[in-house]
Amino acid sequence: MTDVKLDLVDLTKQYAPGIAPAVDKLNMQVEEGHLVALLGPSGCGKTTTLRMVSGLMDPSAGAIVVDGRDITRVPVHKRGMGMVFQSYALFPHMNVADNVSFGLQMRKVSKAQQKRRVAEALDMVQLGHLADRQVKALSGGQQQRIALARALVVEPTLLLLDEPLSNLDAKLRETMRTEIRAIQQRTQATTLFVTHDQDEALDMADRIAIMNGGLIEQFGSPTEVYERPSTRFVAHFVGRANLLAAKVVEKVTDANAAGEVRYRLDVAGLGAAGALGRAGLEGTTRTVLVRPHRLVIEKGEGSGVTGTVEATSYTGDAVTMQVRVGEHLLSAETHTLGDHVARPGDSVRVSWAPEGALVIPEATEG
């Protein structure tokens, strides 16, 4: 592994005795220069984790190590981190330049230096012309950039972003995503990014930590968590998913380069099918993941099982169909072109290629 910038060791936060910990013995290593997204539903402990790293909250147990130095007991103002808050938290009684130079002032940087670095930081977010503006007069997107400039101007050891895009409208959110990612890559600032938005995480992050109930369910690249989720929760939370209970009957190929084999399955209510999965799962009952766009829908004759289209939803680029097959209601997505677009009430054939399905390694309950 390359340089580890941030190392969280058994990090735990329990707000009160007797209740479940908000963060439960969390372990994570962040590489230098990486942007890591903490992704999960509300209450999963992602914000608590970020606040402990920032020093705004004391952990109940465990350690936070930055650049090999244990900073668990270092107070917030001596950690040298740059944080961007959900509300941006710009100081309303100061103008833009004073907001950005605040961290430099606290570090007793000379006035001339302050001026130069503030100008640089504002240029970086393309708002150099707003230096003398009052922050109240700025739009949401501008406030967001100023908050970013204020955090980055101090050349922070870590850049911490707490749901920075959630207060912006959809269009602006996408622009800011690209921009934050570009700035992060240019400055090579190691970044922790808290979000509940999977698109944001997939789009921006080098690594994603999917959190649930105070634990990390999976820590991997965007492709890994989307294509190879290790738990049902991850499969369900990242992207849309059809999750089906299946018996793993036998393997039909040997392990490929990635260590995966093709299995023959017996899917409850659907019958025989195939899927990829890690070796050694023969004879177990597992969950099979099929993404909606991996389902093959054919009108009239075709392979697979017969189902009935219950509803369709047209979004221009794609059509999403709800297809009833026995007890299952499957979600399928296809392009709008072609003759496989069905209407509610149509009878269709449903199938998938084994390469388009995954046996989730997590043991199913019961």
Place this chain on the structure above:
Amino acid sequence: MTVPATATLAGVDAAHLRGPGAQERAARRRDARVRWALLLPGFLGLIVSFVFPLIYMIRMSFNRGEPNGVVHDGFTFETYAQALSDPYYWQVTGNTFYMGIITAVLCVAASYPIALFLARSESKWKGVLIALAIAPLLTSAVVRTFGWMVILGNQGLINTTLTSMGLIDTPIQLANSMTGVIIGLVEIFMPYAILVMISGFGRINPQLEEAAGSLGASKARVFGKITLPLSMPGVLMAALMVFVLSISTFITPRLLGGGIVQVLATEVYDQATGLLNWPFAAALSTILLVLFGAVIAIYGAVIKKLGFNS
């Protein structure tokens, strides 16, 4: 579906026959009428209990009074001339302002930490603590003033304690002095100041302090650079309220001042009930009222200039 009781008031039956636009307009007219109707009782109450007496008082101040209680109807500036030309009343006005300003400053300073603590508290006892902080309002200012007389008097708690400890030989003059009046007023108005400041502090985003901390500011600097400046609107509002309350109060200066401390409010009382010179009392009251107005106007302009109007 239930039909609102007000519907019959505004002739909805007729309105809905005239199409959707007309119906909307009718609804808006109805809303407006309901709003005025709801305002009416309070409005009438204010006219009867505030506006009429005020007009009567101002009218009275232009009459000519005699110390024996006889009031000559007329329209003369005699009483004003008398009040404004007598250095005694300038002295009384000066006392009033001195008392108001010192009380406001000390009261706000004493209430600030309590209000900040209460506004920031996340304890489940927060409600109880706030109730405790304003509980003194449940007893009248008269009772609390008597309490302070017991504490501050020459034979009171403070002086007997200090004497018995051998720290002083003769009692410190606390009661029957401006010092005593200000001590009493500060305590009496603290609940108001706390309430006003709590609501002001509640609007400060705690993330601002966290942001300052994350940018390298120690707790003391976070307070000095962020909390204090941002709490100024609440502080200034509380100070104005305490000032206005204290320069118009009569009981505490009267009782704790022991007749030695003369302010406009006690002077008005003496003129009205002691000397029965109603026009003169009315003129002094009007002067006090004009001073109020002036202070509030100047204060408002200053606050606006400082950019605290948000």
